[in-house]
Amino acid sequence: MHGLLPFAAGVACASLLGACATPKIESTLSDVSERVPFLRPGETSLREAFDRLGYPARRHFADGVYVWNAGVDQDDRLRIIDAGAKPFVVPYPWSNVRYELVLEFDADGTYVRGTFVHAE
Amino acid sequence: MPSDRRARATFRAAFVATLAATTGCLVVPTPEHGLCSGKGAVEPEALDAFRVGRTTRADVLLRLGEPTDRRGNDRVFVYAWEVARGWWFVGGGYSGAAGPIPKQKYAAIRFDDSGVVDGVLFVDPSWLENASRELDAWAGPDAPPSKRAGGAR
Numbered sequence: 694m695h696g697l698l699p700f701a702a703g704v705a706c707a708s709l710l711g712a713c714a715t716p717k718i719e720s721t722l723s724d725v726s727e728r729v730p731f732l733r734p735g736e737t738s739l740r741e742a743f744d745r746l747g748y749p750a751r752r753h754f755a756d757g758v759y760v761w762n763a764g765v766d767q768d769d770r771l772r773i774i775d776a777g778a779k780p781f782v783v784p785y786p787w788s789n790v791r792y793e794l795v796l797e798f799d800a801d802g803t804y805v806r807g808t809f810v811h812a813e
Numbered sequence: 814m815p816s817d818r819r820a821r822a823t824f825r826a827a828f829v830a831t832l833a834a835t836t837g838c839l840v841v842p843t844p845e846h847g848l849c850s851g852k853g854a855v856e857p858e859a860l861d862a863f864r865v866g867r868t869t870r871a872d873v874l875l876r877l878g879e880p881t882d883r884r885g886n887d888r889v890f891v892y893a894w895e896v897a898r899g900w901w902f903v904g905g906g907y908s909g910a911a912g913p914i915p916k917q918k919y920a921a922i923r924f925d926d927s928g929v930v931d932g933v934l935f936v937d938p939s940w941l942e943n944a945s946r947e948l949d950a951w952a953g954p955d956a957p958p959s960k961r962a963g964g965a966r
Contacts, residue, residue: 715846715896718853718877751879755887756871756928760879793878797871810878812852 718810725794725807728771732796732804739802746773746794761794763809836905840914843899849913851881851894855920860933863922870928887928889952892920898940919948 725732731745742759743749751760764774773794796807848854855877863873873890880890897913919936934951938944 715854715894716848718855718859718892753870753874753887756869756874758871758874760874795875795878797875806875808875810876812878 716811718812725796725809728809729794729807732807734804734806737804739798739804742796742798742804750793757798757800757805759796759798761796763792763794765792837903839902839904841900841902842914843897845896845898845916847897847913849895849897849915851892852878854894854896854918855892855935857935860920860922860935863930863933865930865932868930870924870930873922873930884952888924890922890924891948891952894918917944919944921948921952923952 729746731737731741739759746761749759750762753759762774764772766772771792771794774791791812793810793812794807795810797805799805859876862868862876870887870890877890877892881893882891883889884891895915895917898916899914900911901914902911903909916938918938919934921934921936922930923932923934925931932951934948936944936947938947
């Protein structure tokens with residue numbers, strides 16, 4: 694009978710797990726100005742963003758979009774976690790909350806808008 | 814020694830019967846849940862928000878972040894993720910193992926030459942359907958990115 698118990702437990706676990714929701718990709722606009730205060734639409738340049746955040750993980754030159762990988766540490770402070778991040782932005786430690794910081798710049802290299810996209 | 818042989822046969826039969834009764838595998842289908850791989854699910858409603866002929870590639874990146882796959886010189890963004898649609902269990906004696914049965918899902922966004930949304934596709938295959946085949950048919954071949962100066966890298 695002992696072999697049947699794991700199966701019974703398995704069915705129970707599967708039923709419980711089946712009730713767990715799938716995390717969705719979510720993005721937020723408002724957080725960016727709060728967490729990255731130096732970013733000001735129409736003012737901040739791409740050079741300044743590079744200087745402050747380090748080199749981005751992904752670059753979409755044609756669309757003026759740059760993506761940094763970011764995390765939030767235990768004190769709820771933003772940390773850029775890309776390799777090559779600037780020294781003052783400590784790469785670690787960061788909690789399991791992970792984001793993509795997506796910033797759009799216009800053709801002149803001036804910041805337009807940005808979002809945090811929550812990534813599992 | 815017929816009695817010895819009979820005892821041995823009885824022992825073997827009992828051993829096999831015990832093994833059969835306490836060993837086996839089990840598949841438990843469940844509602845789709847969890848995230849086996851990928852950075853999150855893209856809901857069909859999120860795709861509905863993208864307007865053909867109006868939404869730009871930058872809008873999509875700002876909303877969904879970096880895609881899992883980019884095809885044809887950024888003409889198609891693919892967001893892929895896996896959910897669990899059931900669990901398998903294998904047990905024998907006092908030991909056992911278990912794992913999720915994954916199901917791959919895709920959301921794809923196609924852009925025209927000016928970087929504006931041209932079409933969206935949500936692939937949620939049933940058990941026997943091949944999701945990647947449907948995606949390939951819609952998105953076209955995975956062309957290498959061109960070397961034009963303005964292209965994404």
